[in-house]
Amino acid sequence: MTYCVALLLDQGMVFIADTRTNAGLDDVSTFRKLNIIEKPGDRILALAAAGNLSMSQSVVSLIMEGIEDPETGRVDRLENAPTLFKAVQFVGRAVRQVRAEYRPGLAEADVRFNVSFLFGGQIGAEPMRLFMVYAAGNFIECGQDAPFLQIGEHKYGKPILDRAVTYDMDLYDALKIGLISIDSTMRSNLGVGLPVDLAVMRRDALATEVTHRIEAGEIYFNDLRERWSTALRAAHMAIPRPPYGPKR
Amino acid sequence: MTYCVALLLDQGMVFIADTRTNAGLDDVSTFRKLNIIEKPGDRILALAAAGNLSMSQSVVSLIMEGIEDPETGRVDRLENAPTLFKAVQFVGRAVRQVRAEYRPGLAEADVRFNVSFLFGGQIGAEPMRLFMVYAAGNFIECGQDAPFLQIGEHKYGKPILDRAVTYDMDLYDALKIGLISIDSTMRSNLGVGLPVDLAVMRRDALATEVTHRIEAGEIYFNDLRERWSTALRAAHMAIPRPPYGPKR
Numbered sequence: 001m002t003y004c005v006a007l008l009l010d011q012g013m014v015f016i017a018d019t020r021t022n023a024g025l026d027d028v029s030t031f032r033k034l035n036i037i038e039k040p041g042d043r044i045l046a047l048a049a050a051g052n053l054s055m056s057q058s059v060v061s062l063i064m065e066g067i068e069d070p071e072t073g074r075v076d077r078l079e080n081a082p083t084l085f086k087a088v089q090f091v092g093r094a095v096r097q098v099r100a101e102y103r104p105g106l107a108e109a110d111v112r113f114n115v116s117f118l119f120g121g122q123i124g125a126e127p128m129r130l131f132m133v134y135a136a137g138n139f140i141e142c143g144q145d146a147p148f149l150q151i152g153e154h155k156y157g158k159p160i161l162d163r164a165v166t167y168d169m170d171l172y173d174a175l176k177i178g179l180i181s182i183d184s185t186m187r188s189n190l191g192v193g194l195p196v197d198l199a200v201m202r203r204d205a206l207a208t209e210v211t212h213r214i215e216a217g218e219i220y221f222n223d224l225r226e227r228w229s230t231a232l233r234a235a236h237m238a239i240p241r242p243p244y245g246p247k248r
Numbered sequence: 249m250t251y252c253v254a255l256l257l258d259q260g261m262v263f264i265a266d267t268r269t270n271a272g273l274d275d276v277s278t279f280r281k282l283n284i285i286e287k288p289g290d291r292i293l294a295l296a297a298a299g300n301l302s303m304s305q306s307v308v309s310l311i312m313e314g315i316e317d318p319e320t321g322r323v324d325r326l327e328n329a330p331t332l333f334k335a336v337q338f339v340g341r342a343v344r345q346v347r348a349e350y351r352p353g354l355a356e357a358d359v360r361f362n363v364s365f366l367f368g369g370q371i372g373a374e375p376m377r378l379f380m381v382y383a384a385g386n387f388i389e390c391g392q393d394a395p396f397l398q399i400g401e402h403k404y405g406k407p408i409l410d411r412a413v414t415y416d417m418d419l420y421d422a423l424k425i426g427l428i429s430i431d432s433t434m435r436s437n438l439g440v441g442l443p444v445d446l447a448v449m450r451r452d453a454l455a456t457e458v459t460h461r462i463e464a465g466e467i468y469f470n471d472l473r474e475r476w477s478t479a480l481r482a483a484h485m486a487i488p489r490p491p492y493g494p495k496r
Contacts, residue, residue, distance in 0.1 A: 155403030159432040163477060164484055172489040180484060184407040200492070212492045220491055227487050229411060235479030236412055236428060241420040243468050244448070244460045 001191030002033060002152035004048035005161070005178050006118040008130040008142045011171040012202040012209070013120055015046045016178045018186070020193040021053050034197040035060060037078045040207040043123040045078055045087065046199055050152035051115035051135070055098060059115060062094045084121065084129045091119050092137035099135070116151040121201060128203055148178075156188040157181035175200060176224070179214075183225050196221075249439030250281055250400035252296035253409070253426050254366040256378040256390045259419040260450040260457070261368060264426045265296045266434070268441040282445040283308055285326045288455040291371040293326055293335065294447055298400035299363035299383070303346060307363060310342045332369065332377045339367050340385035347383070364399040369449060376451055396426075404436040405429035423448060424472070427462075431473050444469075 004017040017034040031053060037045040047063065049056035066077040067090070081087035099113050106113055113135050120130030120142070130142035132149045142149045144167040150158065164177045175198065185192045200210040214221045252265040265282040279301060285293040295311065297304035314323040315338070329335035347361050354361055361383050368378030368390070378390035380397045390397045392415040398406065412425045423446065433440045448458040462469045 155436070156407050158436050159404050159407070160480070160484070162436050163480055170489075173484075175490050175492075176487060177484060179490065180487075188403070188406050188410050198492070209494050210492045220488075224487055224490075228483065231479075231483030231486060232408070232411055235476065235483055236408070236421075236425060238479060239424060239428075239472055239475050240468075241418075242423050242427065242472075244423075244446070244458045246457050 001189055002050040003150070003154065003157060003182060003185045003189075003192045004033060004050055004118055004152055005148060005150045005154075005157065005181055006046070006048065006120060006130055006142070007148045007165060007174045007178055008120065008128060008144075008167075009147055009171060009174050010168045010203070012200065012205070013046070013122075013128055013130060014171065014175045014178055014198065014200050015048055015118065015120075016175070016182055016196060016198045017048045018182065018192045019195050019197060020191060022191055028191075030195065031057075032197060034199060035064075036199055036208060036211060037121075038208060039079060042206060043079075043121065044201050044206050044208060045121035045123075046119070046201065047091070048118040048151065049115065050117070052111075052113075055102065055113060056115045056117070058098045058102075059091075059094050059117070062098060063091060067094060067097065081123065084123050084126055087121075087123065088119055088129075088131045088133065088139055091117060091131075091133050092139055094137075095133060095135065096137040099137070118149055118151055122203070122206060124206075128201075153185055153189050153192050157185040160184060171200060171202065179221065179224055180228055183221075183228060194221075249437055250298040251398070251402065251405060251430060251433045251437075251440045252281060252298055252366055252400055253396060253398045253402075253405065253429055254294070254296065254368060254378055254390070255396045255413060255422045255426055256368065256376060256392075256415075257395060257419060257422050258416050258451070260448065260453070261294070261370075261376055261378060262419065262423045262426055262446065262448050263294045263296055263366065263368075264423075264430055264444060264446045266430065266440045267443050267445060268439060269301050270439055276439075278443065279305075280445060282447060283312075284447055284456060284459060285369075286456060287327060290454060291327075291369065292449050292454050292456060293369035293371075294367070294449070295339070296366040296399065297363065298365070300359075300361075303350065303361060304363045304365070306346045306350075307339075307342050307365070310346060311339060315342060315345065329371065332371050332374055335371065336367055336377075336379045336381065336387055339365060339379075339381050340387055342385075343381060343383065344385040347385070366397055366399055370451065370454060372454075376449075401433055401437050401440050405433040408432060419448060419450065427469065427472055428476055431469075431476060442469075 314325040
């Protein structure tokens with residue numbers, strides 16, 4: 001399994017992705033699912049992938065290599081996309097190209113083409129934008145009302161995001177909420193696990209402010225998990241018991 | 249959608265079920281999904297249903313009406329099942345009987361037979377037992393290590409159960425945690441909603457201790473939701489911000 005979450009805030013953007021992949025429970029491994037494309041001063045882009053690893057890796061490789069336009073011979077890349085909308089269209093095109101290539105083999109093996117991506121960042125003076133790209137290459141854009149998108153095993157980690165994330169919150173508070181969301185997911189699904197990769201991009205900086213990998217045993221993340229557990233326990237203990245007494 | 253959770257504890261058992269059903273987002277209605285079969289002093293049984301309403305209602309109706317044994321002519325009912333194991337087998341039989349009857353029509357319409365049930369309680373001097381019955385009529389039993397089972401839209405409400413529920417906790421604290429789990433689910437999926445039905449059965453009482461319907465606007469449940477939100481906010485605010493500073 002995979003869990004990736006991206007938050008789009010007034011101050012900037014946060015991407016968090018776990019690294020666990022599994023082909024069955026006895027075949028668990030670690031792969032980087034968060035990719036950063038950075039041209040400091042010009043653009044900062046992040047791409048997180050979920051789904052079948054063979055498919056998502058092919059899409060990411062194709063995106064990194066670039067796609068040649070058969071008419072002009074020009075190679076399109078994220079590095080030369082003029083706008084974020086053009087860039088996400090390019091990601092969608094890569095998805096469709098890999099899909100088309102794999103289709104006959106997948107049909108024969110009765111396997112579904114199963115990938116999704118979070119993609120976003122900033123190009124030049126354009127606003128920051130965040131998108132979710134589906135397996136058909138179509139995509140939706142994140143807005144300010146629910147300023148986050150998730151892919152993969154998203155449900156366990158959604159309640160805290162629904163409650164706590166607001167567009168105008170501090171960038172590092174948002175990172176913290178994202179890590180709590182990751183923690184909730186890891187507790188309920190063993191298929192999502194450490195290490196966790198994260199990236200923080202401040203608006204208009206056109207460069208990553210932080211890229212970091214949380215390894216097992218990291219002091220801050222362990223402390224966050226423990227504090228969160230303790231606080232939740234205290235929180236539900238403090239709520240009065242239901243008044244629905246025995247029937248009289 | 250539906251969300252039902254049942255908890256099996258040292259002190260007894262709690263069942264909680266929402267009542268919202270929808271055939272598409274523009275066709276939302278309220279149906280009771282929690283059924284109690286009570287013969288005070290002899291047995292107390294609870295049955296909660298999720299899945300396609302036409303299918304789960306047929307199963308529940310068949311269970312309530314009883315199934316005639318074609319050989320002996322005797323009508324089997326939950327009221328005369330000698331043990332809980334026999335009772336859950338009977339529920340499984342009802343599922344398979346409805347499934348067999350609907351199969352040709354469903355195959356034609358390309359609709360999946362989609363139901364699941366939480367079933368449990370106590371018969372005479374037997375221990376309390378809790379089961380989840382699947383769409384094939386097979387079932388699993390709840391143990392003490394993870395002393396709860398869920399059906400329907402279960403993921404949003406699972407993290408709090410994973411953290412907070414223990415077999416030896418107070419029965420009404422367990423009810424409270426169950427209601428927090430329901431609240432988390434209602435916040436993240438509009439298809440799960442009030443009213444919520446609940447039943448509390450104390451071990452060896454062989455009768456319900458509480459049956460209650462929480463309607464919209466109920467003071468205790470509103471207060472629980474608000475306190476939980478406030479406490480969660482305080483909890484994540486109290487965690488220090490991540491120390492991953494700007495790259496140097």
